[in-house]
């Protein structure tokens with residue numbers, strides 16, 4: 001018996017992320033957590049009581065309990081790869097930001113992709129700049 005109980009996957013604040021292979025270079029790390037580990041609940045049957053081995057009629061009493069298991073490992077990135085990624089993004093912003101700013105709607109898809117990367121990697125300064133572009137876009141739709 002192994003049925004999901006419908007809460008879906010969830011992250012946990014009360015569990016520390018362990019080392020996982022860096023998303024880029026595969027070196028075990030937990031320097032930067034790109035995606036938290038996800039857990040799910042499931043129903044398991046446990047035997048709470050059973051007859052002793054000598055009884056004529058063997059019986060057992062089963063109870064259903066909700067357990068938690070890890071459904072998906074965290075995605076992590078080592079500091080070296082994180083810095084390299086940030087440099088890459090900084091270069092892209094350096095090159096394209098003004099262009100995007102002049103007409104954000106035309107570059108919508110690109111802006112969204114870069115904004116997502118900044119958010120995932122937790123690049124503070126860059127995220128702020130990308131959020132600004134997205135807010136400009138929303139303004140211009142009104």
Ligand SMILES: [Zn+2]
Nearest residue numbers: 022025078081
């Ligand atoms: Zn790495």
